[in-house]
Amino acid sequence: MSRSNVGLAGSRLTRLWRYLRRGTAAYGVLLIALLLTALAWYYVRQNVEVQNRARFDESTQATQEAIERRTKAYLDAMFGARGLFYASNTVTQEDWNDYVRGIEPARRFEGLQALSYAQRVDPENRETFMRGARDEGLPGIRPDLNPSGERSAYFPLTYTGPLGDANQTILNYDFYAEGAHSKAMDLARDSGEPRATRMVYVLSDAPSGSTADLALRRGFFVYLPIYEEGEPLGSVGERRRALRGFIAGSFVSEKLLAGIFEGSFDPAIDFEVYDGASPASTPPLYDRDGIRRAGKRGNEPLFSKESRIAVAGHEWSLYFATLPAFEDGAESNLPLLVLASGLGMSLLIFGITLLVVRSRTRAEIYSEDLERLV
Known part of the structure; x- marks a missing residue:
């Protein structure tokens, strides 16, 4: 090979090397630009997810706070009723009716089925109480004696309101004969604090669309103890001896909880309330859309959350989950x-x-x- 050909080949190789060396800069620029694009896409996608999570968390937190505010307001109404007995030596049926009308349960306390007074009647005073009830045209204590004989104490509902058809049926009914109620009443008596029952069925007006006049609906009772004034209350034994009776509130959970969401809750989030610490093993008190999702597998929601609150000493579990409408709204074209x-x-x-x-x-x-x- 001649020297001229060798020189030409060397020149071409030099030019190729120079082109490749400078072309590397272009590919380096491309690589850096692609990395920045990937970082920007990841950041925007994470930001969209954080915003959706914040929307979900804000809705669930606001709901839990609304439940706590509402239940506190209902307990305050019960404390107000107890104040009637501490402010006066005698509370009449008329006094009770005036108080119940004054708190406007239909407008201000949705879900409050009845506000009642359960009077303590010791066994030795049972017959006297029964004669007085008959003289006033009221039913006697129900249920009557246990099959085994006298109960240790009776707590008939002597006052109740508002006096609709459903509430009149519980006048002089003694819920202490039922295990769920006696447990809550004993806890309230011994602690001096309001205590709620587990989920029970509450007699109420039938829901719209029903052919019946009355219906048993899911709910709970809360009992607030009343003690004799001037009696010592320092120990459990003293509180038991001083017990005068209970303020009893019966609540329909569906009506109580449904009122929280009117116009203030994200409709794309499902909300369920369960009576106990575990949604999987406890009965539901409320389900916003009627489809149970807590503890179910398959079709996992975008976000879900469980939390617990105490209502008058009884634990409830709250379950929140996003619905397809939330997930559709959460999809954003911005990352793409x-x-x-x-x-x-x-x-x-x-x-x-x-x-x-x-x-x-x-x-x-x-x-x-x-x-x-x-």
């Missing part, structure tokens, strides 16, 4: 737009850089060729 824009810009910058490299390489080649000719 950022990705597509970033890819386009990356390719554009790469193309421009590559053109500059080629132009510079060609200019140098032309300059070298001219110098060789001269």
